[in-house]
Amino acid sequence: MKLMHLGDLHLGKSLNEFSLIEDQRYILDQLLAIAEEEAVDGVMICGDVYDRAVPGEAAVQLLDAFLTRLKEAGKAVYMISGNHDSDERLNFGSRIFENSGIHIAGRYDGELGHAEASDGYGPVHIWMLPYVKASRVRHFFPEENIENYDDAVRAVIRHADMDPAGRNVILAHQFVVGKTEPELAGSESAVSSVGTVDRIGWECFADFDYAALGHIHKNQAAGRETVRYAGSPLKYSLEERELETDKTVTLVELKEKGTVEIRQIPLKPLREIRHLKGNLENLIRHAEDTQDYIYATLTDEQAQYDAMARLQEFYPNTMKLDYDNESVRAAMDGLPADGTEEKSFPELIRDFYQYIMGTEPTEEEMRILEDAAREAEVTS
Ligand SMILES: [Mn+2]
Structure with a gap:
């Protein structure tokens, strides 16, 4: 059984007031092409499907087209909500879509969502945990001692009718911590760096052959190779360009019980995010024809008149402009x-x-x- 693992699509997101909808359409087309080429059986979408609880029309159209084309290509879909999604809205139509092989768990109602698939080795149980807070889970299990998110997720799994001897996959969108803290991509706005109550240990997923996680935007494992964050398919912050790592999509192949193979396929964005540094005249003189998103740092000692508009004449997608000069450095020293x-x-x-x-x-x-x-x- 071959599954594509996606998360944190954040459809409808803007970056510095630039809509990324074209970039998202482009990357979803690429994901569809990979799903077909690799003959995956299903696609897992692990939360933060939309960027906002009330997504815009363009974002809804994008998801509608993506799901429709997956269905036409004969791929099953497993999708959960993330902390950016409205659980209720994502849940819309889920009981109807079920018959089309589109499995959605938008809201936790006291029972862990479950779908079953099968291949030559037998059944694969796919469990879907929408984003939950401890308070939500506590409500369904008043007899359990649930103090934090780790307790909550463990309670949810304990109450699911799961047979660890079979093949089991789980989708989740939580702050899962491995042997070390996960490495952030820089665009996870809601991920707290001060709190500890929302962290859950990767060992929660010990009984699963694969845990498909969303929430952290950088592709990485948490604790063991088969407990993984998909990472967002696009760079969603100007800081992410500094990581210089290209985005990939994760393919998971489950063979007989105990054998899971993981591969990363590189993704190519419509536009790159690039950082340019230099004085304004120089940047303009050496401008090439590009649609890339530009973050420019000007080294001119004096603020330049209408710098943003002048840059945008040559780099139409300039998103951000700042200065690095004597006076900026002096101000920074005061912090x-x-x-x-x-x-x-x-x-x-x-x-x-x-x-x-x-x-x-x-x-x-x-x-x-x-x-x-x-x-x-x-x-x-
Ligand atoms: Mn996210």
Whole structure:
């Protein structure tokens, strides 16, 4: 059984106010071509299907076309919601689509979604866990002691009627931590770097032959090779260009129980994201004909008149412009030294308040901020 593992499509996303819809259409076409060429049996879409809870029309059309073409090509689809999706909206029509081989688990209702596929080696059970918060799971299992997301996911799996002797795959969209912290791509807006309650250990998936994860935008394994993040199919932040790693799509082949083969196929975007640095005149003089997304850092000592418009004449998709010169460096030196990683949540929030308001928060304000953080499950 050959499955394509996708996640974090973020359909409808814009980057610095540039719509990425054409880039997304282009990459979905490429994924379809790979699915056909590689003769995959099914495609797993592991959450953050859309970029927003209420996606725009163009994004909905894109998903509709993608699912339709997968169906026409005879591929099964397994899809879960991510933290960016509205569970209810993604769930729309799921019971009807089921008959077309399009399996959607948008909302957790007390039972782990399940679909079955089969090949020459027998059945493969595909479990679908939509993005869940601990509070949602607690609601269905009041008798269980669920204090954090790890407890929650373990409870969900324990209550699923799963036979570990068979072949099992699970789709999930959670902050899964391996032996080390996952490496972020830089575009995971909702991934908290302060909280710990939302982290779940990769060992939760010990009984699965493959755990297809979404949430972190960089393709990587978590704990073992067969517990993996797909990574987003496109670079979704200007920082990601610095990683210089090209995007890939993961293909998973399940053979007899215990044998799983994983391959990465490179993806080629419609436009690259590039960083240019130099003085404005030089950048313009050496401009080539390109549709790439450009982030330009100007080294001119003086701010240049209408710099963005002048750059865009030559690089139409210039997204961001900043300066690196004497005065910028002098201003940077004035900022407090780093060390944020060792700081507790109250310390961080106190620093931030000080930075924005220019004064320390009062006891009362600190209490409100800490209550809000607990309620948002950023701290416990
Ligand atoms: Mn995401």
